Amino acid sequence: MYFIVLFITMFNFYDQYKLDYKKIINIFLINLFVFSLLIIIPYLTNTSFSSYAENRGDGVVGWFYAANDISVILVSLFPFIIYKLNEKIDYKLIILSILVIFSCLLIGTKVAYFGILLTLILSLFYYLFYININLIIVNFTRENIHSIIFFFFFYNSISIPCYFYIY
Numbered sequence: 468m469y470f471i472v473l474f475i476t477m478f479n480f481y482d483q484y485k486l487d488y489k490k491i492i493n494i495f496l497i498n499l500f501v502f503s504l505l506i507i508i509p510y511l512t513n514t515s516f517s518s519y520a521e522n523r524g525d526g527v528v529g530w531f532y533a534a535n536d537i538s539v540i541l542v543s544l545f546p547f548i549i550y551k552l553n554e555k556i557d558y559k560l561i562i563l564s565i566l567v568i569f570s571c572l573l574i575g576t577k578v579a580y581f582g583i584l585l586t587l588i589l590s591l592f593y594y595l596f597y598i599n600i601n602l603i604i605v606n607f608t609r610e611n612i613h614s615i616i617f618f619f620f621f622y623n624s625i626s627i628p629c630y631f632y633i634y
Contacts, residue, residue: 469540473498492547499544500563502537505529506570518575526575534576541571542582549590 477494480486506529509515518526518534528534548564551557571579 469536470543492551495544495547496551496560496563499541499547499567502541502544503563503566503570505531506537506573507566510573527573529570534574535578538571538574538576538579538582541567541574542579542586545571545583545586546590549586 477486477491481491506515506527509529510527515527515529516532518528526534528537531537545564545567548560548567551560552564568583571583
């Protein structure tokens with residue numbers, strides 16, 4: 468339901484205010500930042516709901532109700548960070564990507580874990596196979612940023628709740 472409402476809203480904004488593509492992507496990034504904060508802040512204040520019904524402390528979903536729904540929202544908006552990192556390497560986007568990865572790992576569902584992992588792998592393949600010869604240095608720095616994000620992802624993935632359910 469979220470995506471239907473968001474699509475209709477963006478479609479109306481696009482027609483009414485003549486938004487360009489960059490503004491729409493910035494709106495998605497702001498959405499992603501808010502969702503990440505609404506998962507991380509309740510985790511830090513210990514006011515978050517559990518991702519699973521058993522309340523074993525396996526995962527937290529912030530102040531939201533359904534873990535898989537929030538996971539799908541975060542995973543589907545995460546490629547916009549990668550797209551913006553293609554245009555320009557910005558440290559705000561790197562911090563945002565780390566926040567999103569951390570919040571997906573906090574949720575503890577397989578949807579969040581494998582969605583972020585698949586997005587990172589596909590973006591790495593994109594850089595490896597579509598490198599322009601004139602932009603080798605720029606792409607090399609972008610690959611280094613991806614390796615930093617990969618390191619953060621795998622370093623934290625050992626202690627996530629989803630890790631224990633993947634057999």
